[in-house]
Amino acid sequence: MSTGKVFTLSDFRYTLRLLANRPASTILSILVLACGLGLSIFTVTTATTFAYKDIPLPDGDSIVRLCTGESSSACGPFRAYEFSQIGLDVTSLDSIVVSSGSMANIESNSLQVDLITTATEWEMFSLAGVNAYMGRELREYDQDTEAEPVIVIGYDSWQSIFNNDPNILDQRIRVNGSFRRIVGVMPEEYKFPANSQAWIPLGTAKSNPLVNDETFVTGYARLRDGYTRKKASAELDSLYKRIRLQNPLEPEEYGLQNFVQTMSANISTLPMALIGGRLGIMALAALNLLSALVFLLVSINVGTLLLARINERIKDIAIRAALGGSEIRLLIQTMSENLFIAMTGGLLAILFAGFFLDLLNLFLLSTVAEEIPFWADFRVDASTLIAILIFLVLTVVVTCIIPGWKVVNGDFNSILRDGTRGAVGIKAGRASKNIITLAVSLITLLLYVGVLSGSFALMYKSAFSVMGPPNLVKTEISLDANRYTNNEASQKLGSVGQQLDQTSTFGGSIIFGSKGRLIINPAETIGSGVSPYVARVQSVLGDLEIVGASLLEGRYFDTSETSVSQSVAIVSQSLAKRIWPSVSPIGKEIVISYDPTESNRHRVIGMVSDTLISGQTILSPQSDAVYLPISQSLHRNVSIYAKYAGSKNEAFSTFREVIHSSGIQPPIEVSDYKDDQEASVVVMNSGITLIIFCGLFAFFVALMGIYGLSMNSVVMRTQEIGTKRALGATEGRISREFILSGFKQVGFGVLIASTISLPLSLLVFSSASAEYLAVAIPMITGVFSILFGCLLVSIYYPVRRILQQEPIEALRHQ
């Protein structure tokens, strides 16, 4: 049997008429879809670009970063010596290169700029598979100790610093005070390994280390064919643990085996390595969760709004079926209206998302351009577009074709007989109520998850505003073991500290050398089986007061602490309270599991207040710390801080002069501690702000959906209102009835969602801090107040509009 035409011009006109007949509902449906889906595309694209996108290099997906789990970041660096040992035995990786990134001061003519510069092995360029735009890349002979110092610069640097000078090659520029010859310019898009703007050969201390000192490097490689990241990680981890055991930095009697077992090495993609760390993983997880929540919210809202429209047309479809419309034509007619809404909303969503992604790109470029890795270009890609199309088609199928199919192939006669004028059909009416309850339940469930995680975001946002002490100028230096003996290094540091203290610009200085987080045992518990403590251990020289570590008991270090005097330590208040909760720590002895060549038994001479400075992340502010005098525990990689009171520029200039005059090479990068902290969290802060904004927007979309559904359900009951008025119901009575029934519906939905999410809420609240509860409880109260307020408005206003008509108009409502 021929089905005839499946869609005619009159069908199209009818579709447009349906859309135009209820402009508010049509616009609301399109807006909910456009805003919700747009937000979903935005968050998914952001998360994908940050973490999962293939890097834009030849065979980019096989390029990996080698990480240790030693530092607070998930992808910590390796000790250069250990890495060189590992590299010899790895079979799953190819082209392993090491590098070390830092900011370098470039001087060309009168211009001075700081550029992110990567000191790297020459093979990095072949690993990336990119050739120079002009000149050449680094070569093997550039790494020779006696080789001429050279530098390869990035395209952007060539443009901005050297004004596209075509004769740039062979020019000599000062890099950190030493002359280097420019031998190449890399292509515009090349910033490997992340956001590098210049590349210099890696020194032998890092590329070919002879001693296992605290020189750190970052490793990159390509996965060999046939190896997965998981497989390569397992191999790397096993080699790393073996090397650590072969080169013990910790004495065995203090649990070396156990300590090594807590260390790990792994293979990571470049994006994951960059965002890694507890903080990054949490932010990414929050973004992913948000993407999923937003997508679910959109699906529920759009689905229910479209389902409500179809629900209202069930009778219309039944009439058409009764008049003999073919199945396929009826289905196409059924979905034409929603298809139009879905496609228009989808198109607008892509435009919205594209617009806001462009804004995000502009924002990042204008605020943290140097922090942006080269693969972080936020754009809607083809796979996202395909996913959107699939989503829209699925939405139309679920919300139109399935209900339409059921009507056409079911007992449409009963639908025609069902109900009377004055009320929607019983099935349509119940379906409409069930849809609202279902939507409210799902939305509430998502709101719970959103609020619980949103509270964390808000809490962390406030955590980022708590920074360390202000007005601290800072630099990091390294005293090469080949150049300075222990004694010389110690004297050099002492001399720097002394000079800084004697300069009137500064009100004190301190030198920190971080030994990392180490095992601490009170001497009296050694061998008793009591679990050891872990604390960060720092060698210090100078005034702890200036970094906020005020003396609470005992004394600070003084000149009596020498390499031959008794080993002493100062402990932080939090650690002291944990080890000796009821007695004074002064005079107690602790044993630290570090270099066994040094004395590891220390008598506690002081207790200081906890401070956030140095060696910690703001999100993991473990305050447990042990400070050792640098004279007894030399550290060659140190941070120098000096407190200033006047202008920052003057402090910087004086600070540089003092360090330079002490003869420490190479010239150092100077920064303000608080600026550094702020810069380090600006991306995360922006990310959290973005997450909060997206969460609020998702909530707004959810409210729009509930408003639309609720309002629609009232409008569908216009004739019922007319009938009730004809029977003598007053306006107040009708308003109350509708509001009460709406609240019952929403209340039921909220109750279902609350029951389902109860275990999660209890779990979160039982382990939550008072700080979290202080954010979460008002947030939950606020969200539900707004939800019920929105419901009240969505019922009250349409009811009032209908009541403003004469009853006969409501009775005649079609």
Add this chain to the structure above:
Amino acid sequence: MEGAASADAKPEPGKIIELGSLSKVYSGENLETHALHKINLKIKEGEYVSIAGQSGCGKSTLLSIIGLLDVCSSGSYYLAGHNASSLNKSERARLRNEEIGFVFQSFNLISDLTVYENVELPLTYRNNLKKSEADCMVRASLEVVGLSNRLDHFPSQLSGGQQQRVAVARAIAGSPSIILADEPCGNLDSKNAESIMTLMESLNENGTTICMVTHDPESAKRAKRYVELFDGQIVTDDVLRDTT
């Protein structure tokens, strides 16, 4: 013509409905439609009036105004001694509830409510009615229409005739002064229509005042008084049977 009243007439004792020179004009963007033009009509207690006329003559508009579902553009209207034009919305609602019972062509039952609940609905809008009293009234009115065995059914589970009988039960449940029926048999087959007409007659015989709009001449002539409209004006107002 019997029952004609002037625009300034005061309510007369025993008259439930009094329309004086009542007009209704619908104003569109470019068009004014005179639905009713200077209608004068009085209806006494116990009357059974049919209002007939062609489609579009203003029958339903007249019934809507009588039922306080709509307002007139000019003229006067007294319902049970109350001046309709001076009533506010709440007073109009109270009068509709206590003085008027509606029977619509398309039944206008609430599909989510059972038969019992539909009939009970107007009683729930009365302030001083006890639940037990309302229950008696609901059951009694359903008894009258012969549906006391369908209390828990939903409208969709009833035939068209049964649904209209539920609508009649709802109309009489509150013992109103007058029942206004708008084409009560318009959606029914002849057998069900006869059943409803008989029910109407029976109600009238028991003293209920009825005003029924119909386009069916046969139904119209079963009333005791026949009013015919043409182009918004009363052209016939005849007593078919003596009501005394």
